[in-house]
Amino acid sequence: MAVELLTIGQVSARSGVAASALRYYEEQGLISSTRTSGGARRYPRTVLRRLAFVRAAQNVGLSLTEIREALATLPDGRPPTARDWGRLSSGWRERLDQQIAALVQLRDGLDSCIGCGCLSLGRCALSNPGDVAASSGPGARWLSPLLRRVPPVSNAG
Template sequence: MEQPQLRLRSMTVLLTPSQVAERAGVAVSALHFYEREGLITSTRSAGNQRRYTRDVLRRIAFIRTSQRVGISLAEIREALSTLPVDRAPTKADWPRLPRRWRTSLDERIARLQRLRDDLDGCIGCGCLSLKRCRLQNPDDTLGAQGPGARLLDPS
């Protein structure tokens, strides 16, 4: 059974950590982590319990989606810091956040495509010192160090 929502500010519905966690699909500990990292904020009830505004759900969705595509927490924090603090972000506020990442995401996609294409020649070979290995030994730089394995951990 869902807990009742508290109204601590006029016309603002505040959610408990468990309500936010359930609706966002994250653990309560993740909410606390996001808050420590400055990604989301909460208010406190009269009993000093955390309460979240509903717009935190959209922020969490943005955080999780951004992390899935490899955006760092620092970059996410910077993007979220551009959102208004005096009101819930509107539909118009959200599209501009990921625009700043377009170039770096395009570069990452290109690197991943090169990796995918280069792996075709490496899978199963087990040798990372081939003269033509563009992943671990571009231009056979390891060959200049003499014969034998150079990348294996001796322990």
């Protein structure tokens, strides 16, 4: 049985991943393609499952390096099965619990505190006299490190 091959445009449309990101993921070893005689990329349909795995792992907060390492545990670069997903994602539960706790802390203090770079030194529940938080570096230093990540830069207009 022949493997159905998809163009980069088809994979992008089906997965919701931009063609530029597909090329980047390929450079990073997360997915692979074959080339036509004219050099155009062709992806096996199974790449869609790998891309779904990548997106889910990114939503958990995994880096591309961590995702590549997880995918590298699969034999012959095949897409993850339900059993693979269960095995690989079981270790991510603690990370999600930490993110949830950090978000609850943020939500509960949202009306009075941004983790210092202070909204109101007069009402500050943590108190930052003399801006002592500045000695720990830039940004809201008392905000959970999980919530201090720099958001991805958008190419949207």
